[in-house]
Amino acid sequence: MMLQLDPPMPVVINTDxxxxxxxxxxxxDYGFEHDLxxxxxxxxxxxCWTVSNRHVRAQTNLTAGRA
Numbered sequence: 001m002m003l004q005l006d007p008p009m010p011v012v013i014n015t016d017x018x019x020x021x022x023x024x025x026x027x028x029d030y031g032f033e034h035d036l037x038x039x040x041x042x043x044x045x046x047x048c049w050t051v052s053n054r055h056v057r058a059q060t061n062l063t064a065g066r067a
Contacts, residue, residue, distance in 0.1 A: 001029040010059040011040060013051050020044070021059065 008023040026039035028050070036053040060066055 003027040003029070008041075010061075011038065012057045012059055013040060013042075013049065014055045014057065022049070024056070 004026055005024055008025045011022050011024045013020045013022050021043040022040040023043070024038045024040045028037040028039065030037070038051045038053065038056050040049050040051055040056075041047070042049060058066060
């Protein structure tokens with residue numbers, strides 16, 4: 001299944017080099033025994049990465065109560 005996020009969701013990608021801010025545009029679900037995959041565009045480099053679910057976190061949002 002492929003789900004387009006509208007609007008895109010601001011996320012933080014946890015990498016070995018430290019956290020990177022990005023916007024997730026698409027969510028890919030390959031089925032029962034697979035991780036969700038997030039298609040994200042990095043804020044700083046503007047690169048497009050596909051990232052496993054375990055590395056993705058929501059960015060801080062005071063309105064939503066995420067400090």
